[in-house]
Amino acid sequence: xxxxxxxxxxxxxxxxxxxxxxxxxxxxxxxxxxxxxxxxxxxxxxxxxxxxxxxxxxxxxxxxxxxxxxxxxxxxxxxxxxxxxxxxxxxxxxxxxxxxxxxxxxxxxxxxxxxxxxxxxxxxxxxxxxxxxxxxxxxxxxxxxxxxxxxxxxxxxxxxxxxxxxxxxxxxxxxxxxxxxxxxxxxxxxxxxxxxxxxxxxxxxxxxxxxxxxxxxxxxxxxxxxxxxxxxxxxxxxxxxxxxxxxxxxxxxxxxxxxxxxxxxxxxxxxxxxxxxxxxxxxxxxxxx
Amino acid sequence: xxxxxxxxxxxxxxxxxxxxxxxxxxxxxxxxxxxxxxxxxxxxxxxxxxxxxxxxxxxxxxxxxxxxxxxxxxxxxxxxxxxxxxxxxxxxxxxxxxxxxxxxxxxxxxxxxxxxxxxxxxxxxxxxxxxxxxxxxxxxxxxxxxxxxxxxxxxxxxxxxxxxxxxxxxxxxxxxxxxxxxxxxxxxxxxxxxxxxxxxxxxxxxx
Numbered sequence: 001x002x003x004x005x006x007x008x009x010x011x012x013x014x015x016x017x018x019x020x021x022x023x024x025x026x027x028x029x030x031x032x033x034x035x036x037x038x039x040x041x042x043x044x045x046x047x048x049x050x051x052x053x054x055x056x057x058x059x060x061x062x063x064x065x066x067x068x069x070x071x072x073x074x075x076x077x078x079x080x081x082x083x084x085x086x087x088x089x090x091x092x093x094x095x096x097x098x099x100x101x102x103x104x105x106x107x108x109x110x111x112x113x114x115x116x117x118x119x120x121x122x123x124x125x126x127x128x129x130x131x132x133x134x135x136x137x138x139x140x141x142x143x144x145x146x147x148x149x150x151x152x153x154x155x156x157x158x159x160x161x162x163x164x165x166x167x168x169x170x171x172x173x174x175x176x177x178x179x180x181x182x183x184x185x186x187x188x189x190x191x192x193x194x195x196x197x198x199x200x201x202x203x204x205x206x207x208x209x210x211x212x213x214x215x216x217x218x219x220x221x222x223x224x225x226x227x228x229x230x231x232x233x234x235x236x237x238x239x240x241x242x243x244x245x246x247x248x249x250x251x252x253x254x255x256x257x258x259x260x261x262x263x264x265x266x267x268x269x270x271x272x273x274x275x276x277x278x279x280x281x282x283x284x285x286x287x288x289x
Numbered sequence: 290x291x292x293x294x295x296x297x298x299x300x301x302x303x304x305x306x307x308x309x310x311x312x313x314x315x316x317x318x319x320x321x322x323x324x325x326x327x328x329x330x331x332x333x334x335x336x337x338x339x340x341x342x343x344x345x346x347x348x349x350x351x352x353x354x355x356x357x358x359x360x361x362x363x364x365x366x367x368x369x370x371x372x373x374x375x376x377x378x379x380x381x382x383x384x385x386x387x388x389x390x391x392x393x394x395x396x397x398x399x400x401x402x403x404x405x406x407x408x409x410x411x412x413x414x415x416x417x418x419x420x421x422x423x424x425x426x427x428x429x430x431x432x433x434x435x436x437x438x439x440x441x442x443x444x445x446x447x448x449x450x451x452x453x454x455x456x457x458x459x460x461x462x463x464x465x466x467x468x469x470x471x472x473x474x475x476x477x478x479x480x481x482x483x484x485x486x487x488x489x490x491x492x493x494x495x496x
Binding site for chain 1: 361362370373374376377380381384385386387388389390396397398400401402403404405424427428
């Protein structure tokens with residue numbers, strides 16, 4: 001017997017499928033075709049079975065079914081919990097880049113307006129500098145732009161909080177280990193929770209250090225110790241000599257946490273407690289591990 | 290193929306991706322489309338009105354829309370959801386584009402919908418893209434044609450493009466595809482080779 005989109009054909013007998021295009025598409029997804037005995041569908045067969053009158057109608061029916069199927073597949077893909085988090089994280093990281101770029105430009109602009117001004121010996125962070133420029137030049141072109149950048153900065157802060165909140169929902173274990181933002185960045189780097197869960201710990205450790213990794217693989221550069229994971233305080237606060245170890249241990253636990261997130265979808269306190277203890281030990285320089 | 294002077298065009302509803310129009314025909318840019326680059330190089334399989342095509346790696350449907358202007362039906366397979374949204378829009382406006390969201394390396398998923406085709410066009414840029422083409426040979430009618438756009442950097446970055454190319458041709462020959470023509474798509478596309486072959490015996494899948 002051969003199963004086609006319009007029904008089954010068993011030794012010249014047609015068993016037509018009745019239902020909407022969406023139903024037909026769902027049925028196609030459930031079919032298991034053996035490619036060894038496979039015989040492609042023939043539109044003349046469909047006409048003989050009474051599915052359609054001619055080729056034009058055959059194509060139009062088939063197209064309806066296939067469009068319905070593809071639309072549903074796209075919908076399903078986007079309905080996954082991690083998909084919106086992915087876009088939010090990428091937006092956040094791009095906003096950072098844009099805000100930094102614009103802030104630098106506005107600072108240069110401000111220095112043209114105020115020739116005696118210099119940022120040397122000042123501890124003013126860039127975002128305050130932009131804010132000051134916005135206030136001192138209120139109403140002018142510079143002030144308007146500076147105020148817009150400041151507003152963008154506020155939107156960025158709100159988005160960061162939302163990313164962090166969502167991350168603890170989508171990846172409860174990973175977020176508990178390395179924080180929502182870093183967890184979300186790992187996710188956005190590989191394109192999804194499922195993809196991240198398939199990575200070995202060694203790959204998670206150097207995610208985001210691609211240039212260094214290829215320099216290592218192709219030339220004789222030293223291997224990178226950490227990538228995105230460096231953003232976690234336990235890695236960047238660790239003494240230089242221990243960073244590699246902390247990063248390695250942390251990556252190992254993150255790899256497990258991501259899999260728990262994917263397959264259980266809830267926080268696992270026993271795992272978190274033991275993982276935290278293990279990472280803390282790595283950071284103390286205790287060699288008996 | 291339809292040429293206006295030395296410009297390759299296709300006749301159909303325009304405005305799909307902001308393509309230029311000449312005398313009511315849609316300009317098919319060789320820098321944007323590898324298939325157009327192949328025709329500009331003077332080789333490739335002529336697209337004829339009665340043809341059925343299986344198009345693997347349909348992406349946003351820009352090249353698909355041009356192919357659909359020429360032939361009877363295009364089965365357009367694409368795996369990624371983002372380009373599929375664009376491809377669906379193309380399909381809604383063209384009667385002969387059948388969109389399929391599936392992994393081209395698993396043809397059994399779309400076997401219930403794809404007819405025997407005259408041409409398999411494959412542009413998926415995967416490390417195992419030759420194996421994918423061979424698997425999809427089951428949809429090809431005897432003596433049907435296969436056009437494979439080989440992105441050598443996707444197959445293996447460390448190997449020389451020429452080496453990847455000759456290995457691919459050997460694999461195809463072993464699976465029952467005899468090579469007709471091949472060409473590098475420079476200057477239009479870098480490190481891309483086009484391989485045109487014919488299915489000359491039942492395709493043997495190597496698995």
